[in-house]
Amino acid sequence: MNVIEVEGLSKTFKFYRKPQGLSASFKNLWQRQVEFKEAVKNVSFNIERGQVAAFLGTNGAGKTTTMKMLSGILHPTTGKVRVLGHTPSDREDQFKKRFSILMGQKHQLWPDLPAIDSFALCQRIYEIPTPLFRQRLTRLSEVLGVSHLLDIQVRRLSLGERMKMELIAALLHGPELLFLDEPTIGLDFLSQRAVMRFLQQLVKEDNLTILLTSHNMADISALCERVLVIQNGQLIFDDCIANLQNSLGGLRRIHIESELALSSELLSRYGKVISNEIHRAELEVNDGVANEVLQQLLKDIMVKDVRITAPPLEDSLERLYQRQGQVA
Incomplete structure (x- = not known):
């Protein structure tokens, strides 16, 4: 239901635009500038x-x-x-x-x-x-x-x-x-x-x-x-x-934690580096290759912990606005 x-x-x-200046204000008493704003x-x-x-x-x-x-x-x-x-x-x-x-x-x-x-x-x-x-x-x-x-x-x-x-x-x-x-x-x-x-x-x-x-x-x-x-x-x-989150490019975030220092240059080979805090990093990759990238990371890097998540909701909204030709 x-x-x-x-x-x-x-x-x-409906609103009235008020021009600047004293003389314009007096003129506006008889000839008001009417404007309309379509809010919804x-x-x-x-x-x-x-x-x-x-x-x-x-x-x-x-x-x-x-x-x-x-x-x-x-x-x-x-x-x-x-x-x-x-x-x-x-x-x-x-x-x-x-x-x-x-x-x-x-x-x-x-x-x-x-x-x-x-x-x-x-x-x-x-x-x-x-x-x-x-x-x-x-x-x-x-x-x-x-x-x-x-x-x-x-x-x-x-x-x-x-x-x-x-x-x-x-x-x-x-x-x-x-x-x-x-x-x-x-x-x-x-x-x-x-x-x-x-x-x-x-x-x-x-x-x-x-x-x-x-x-x-x-x-x-x-x-x-x-x-x-x-x-x-x-x-x-x-x-x-x-x-x-899935309809705008199908992106995924890979969160990595390692006991060794992580190089941004190395990580960029696997995807877009969102953040790198030496032992913790976040990558953005396409959904279709997320599992493949994850498997390669596990082979190449001494990983302590790893997980895959959807992008933050804010990023999805921003891409939606950009797709509509509007900047949030």
């Missing part, structure tokens, strides 16, 4: 229940605009959108109770109040029965390890602790769909991992559907099974992560 259905979605913004162009995709999808793109590509249309914050200019069986722009109360949106750079908790007070407000807004509210709050706060912080003013919490509280607020009403826009921005790697593990657990236990935007590829690799890439408002890729 599809939770999100998008067909021919477009969004155009004819985007179509579906997302099934329980799926975790990443929505990727460079700054200004149209990710957040699309997410705002899916959540009802913005009205589309053209196209059809159905989310959880509703038209988001109608903003029906029953629809708003079934999803949640969390933006890493915007906060919904009152900074001068303890988190528990904001959670109590969420309970009233979403009409959550008290026993169910207590059950969910206990579960979420214990899993995220913040039970002892509920009575502390939000502004006195660390960034990682505040983000965990924001997650609790977004999940208290038991949404079926969660929109995440840069949820780990500014967090240290331990907090990032804690948030990702928590989301993985929710997807597994609650069959939660997640649409995630992030510039942190570690978040994407850890959580998502599917990638949608948007650039200049257009959807240019929609498939699983493995197919993104």
Whole structure:
């Protein structure tokens, strides 16, 4: 069953260009220069229940605009959108109770109040029965390890602790769909991992559907099974992560560790040298010859450890942009 259905979605913004200078500003009062920017162009995709999808793109590509249309914050200019069986722009109360949106750079908790007070407000807004509210709050706060912080003013919490509280607020009403826009921005790697593990657990236990935007590829690799890439408002890729990495040249990385010093000149005979730290090196080779190169390396070099991996997701995205004639 599809939770999100998008067909021919477009969004155009109208704005007025303000020229420099006082006289030009007065002239602009009567003859305003109107311009239009097409932020999203004819985007179509579906997302099934329980799926975790990443929505990727460079700054200004149209990710957040699309997410705002899916959540009802913005009205589309053209196209059809159905989310959880509703038209988001109608903003029906029953629809708003079934999803949640969390933006890493915007906060919904009152900074001068303890988190528990904001959670109590969420309970009233979403009409959550008290026993169910207590059950969910206990579960979420214990899993995220913040039970002892509920009575502390939000502004006195660390960034990682505040983000965990924001997650609790977004999940208290038991949404079926969660929109995440840069949820780990500014967090240290331990907090990032804690948030990702928590989301993985929710997807597994609650069959939660997640649409995630992030510039942190570690978040994407850890959580998502599917990638949608948007650039200049257009959807240019929609498939699983493995197919993104395999479809753009079929490259592989060979990681070598040796007890002897590794020469870059020697390694370049086998493939492109990505890095060489004397006893550890990384090569890039074509997928079709990866095993052959590996066998030759084992014959020629005293190898302590070796492994073959796919290229980093960032490299695959960069090649995708280059193939589209766009530089990320």
